[in-house]
Amino acid sequence: MVNEVKTNIGVGCYNHPDRTVVANCPNCGKFMCRECAEKNKSKLCDSCEKERIERAEQEIKGQAKAIKQDSVGELIKVAVISIALAILGFCIGQGSGQEWMMAWIFMGFPWGWKIINQLMTGNFMTWLLIWTQKAWLVAYIIKFVLAAFIGMFAWPIKLIITIYHVVSAKNLEKKVAGGN
Numbered sequence: 711m712v713n714e715v716k717t718n719i720g721v722g723c724y725n726h727p728d729r730t731v732v733a734n735c736p737n738c739g740k741f742m743c744r745e746c747a748e749k750n751k752s753k754l755c756d757s758c759e760k761e762r763i764e765r766a767e768q769e770i771k772g773q774a775k776a777i778k779q780d781s782v783g784e785l786i787k788v789a790v791i792s793i794a795l796a797i798l799g800f801c802i803g804q805g806s807g808q809e810w811m812m813a814w815i816f817m818g819f820p821w822g823w824k825i826i827n828q829l830m831t832g833n834f835m836t837w838l839l840i841w842t843q844k845a846w847l848v849a850y851i852i853k854f855v856l857a858a859f860i861g862m863f864a865w866p867i868k869l870i871i872t873i874y875h876v877v878s879a880k881n882l883e884k885k886v887a888g889g890n
């Protein structure tokens with residue numbers, strides 16, 4: 711409920727000049743009657759409320775466009791890296807009957823490596839080096855194998871999440887453009 715503003719100026723509401731003024735727009739200062747003051751949740755006059763909504767819509771449109779561009783760029787990056795590494799893995803495994811398995815392992819390696827790096831903080835890597843009697847090469851081979859194994863599961867998940875982000879961003883952009 712809006713408290714009445716005592717005014718002796720003798721002016722009425724900007725929209726209803728014959729009504730008593732109870733508030734003024736916090737943005738532009740226009741005098742408002744009770745009906746106009748309670749019309750918008752923001753307590754702004756109609757023209758300031760319209761401007762506020764238009765600014766918010768423009769900001770949301772810009773954010774939706776940026777999200778879509780970032781998501782599409784990420785999808786392209788995931789696809790290009792995956793395809794290049796799949797071809798490499800397929801070529802390495804060719805003739806051994808393991809072409810597809812090698813392609814799968816190679817596709818996921820970058821994302822497995824990223825996960826392993828996040829999991830293997832300094833303390834874990836120190837422990838691994840101690841466990842392998844400070845044989846850093848053995849420690850990195852273990853890390854490499856773990857990354858390849860984890861990557862086999864991580865890259866499909868990464869691909870699905872990236873596609874989901876692209877679709878969500880596209881839907882958000884459509885919704886904002888449509889004004890829904």
